[in-house]
Amino acid sequence: SVRPGKPGPAAPPRGPVAAPPAQRTNSPQPAGEPGTAAGAQLQLIPAPADGAVDAADEAVDLLLDSGRAPGEILVLTTGETHPWAVHERSFGEASYWAQHDAADDVFYADATAERATGxxxxxxxxxxxxxxxxxxxxxxxxxxxxxxxxVCGDPQRINAVLGAPA
Known part of the structure; x- marks a missing residue:
């Protein structure tokens, strides 16, 4: 039995696992259409705002269980900072960003952190x-x-913010 708000099975990786960084684009793309930007697929996991971090953590667990390497995953929060990031930042910004640059583990950052790369x-x-x-x-x-x-969150709010029809 699947709990409400729990994501379905993660899609298996298609084709080459690591996309070259050169494919990144800085132009905003509509998030409602799969295949935009560098060909990223969009998956929405409905969750209330106070459950969005838990839903994201569950999605990360499923990705890791399906064979994704931890260094391939970036987790961003739009509101309160993820507890992992709060903990790691307590050791200083230099140490925190060194982990990001090493890219050997899941990295957690605020959505407004421009330094977080793709x-x-x-x-x-x-x-x-x-x-x-x-x-x-x-x-x-x-x-x-x-x-x-x-994207883990309230679908109505996400669509409203993006200007998509509800």
Missing amino acids: RPVVVVAVNGGSDEVTGRALPAAMARAGTLLI
Whole structure:
């Protein structure tokens, strides 16, 4: 039995796992259409704002269980910072960003962190934040995602922020 808000099985990787960074684009793309940006597929996991981080964590677990390498996954939050990022930042910004640059583990950042570069899979937890932050974060996340963008949050709010018909 599947719990409400729990994501379905993660899609298996298609073709080459690592997309070359040169394929990244900085132009915002509509997030409602798979195949935009560098060919990233969009997956929406419905979750309330206060459950978006848990849904994102479950999605990461499924990705890892399906064979994704931890260094291929970037997790972004639009509201409160993910607890992992809060913990790692307590050791200093230099140490925190060195982990990002090493790219050997899942990395957690605020959606507004421009320094966070693209990875094959980007997971966004829409866990609060203003509509303006969310409206900028989602197209930026699509541009960062090489093969898969997973958005965890309230579908009505996400569509409203992106200007998609409800």
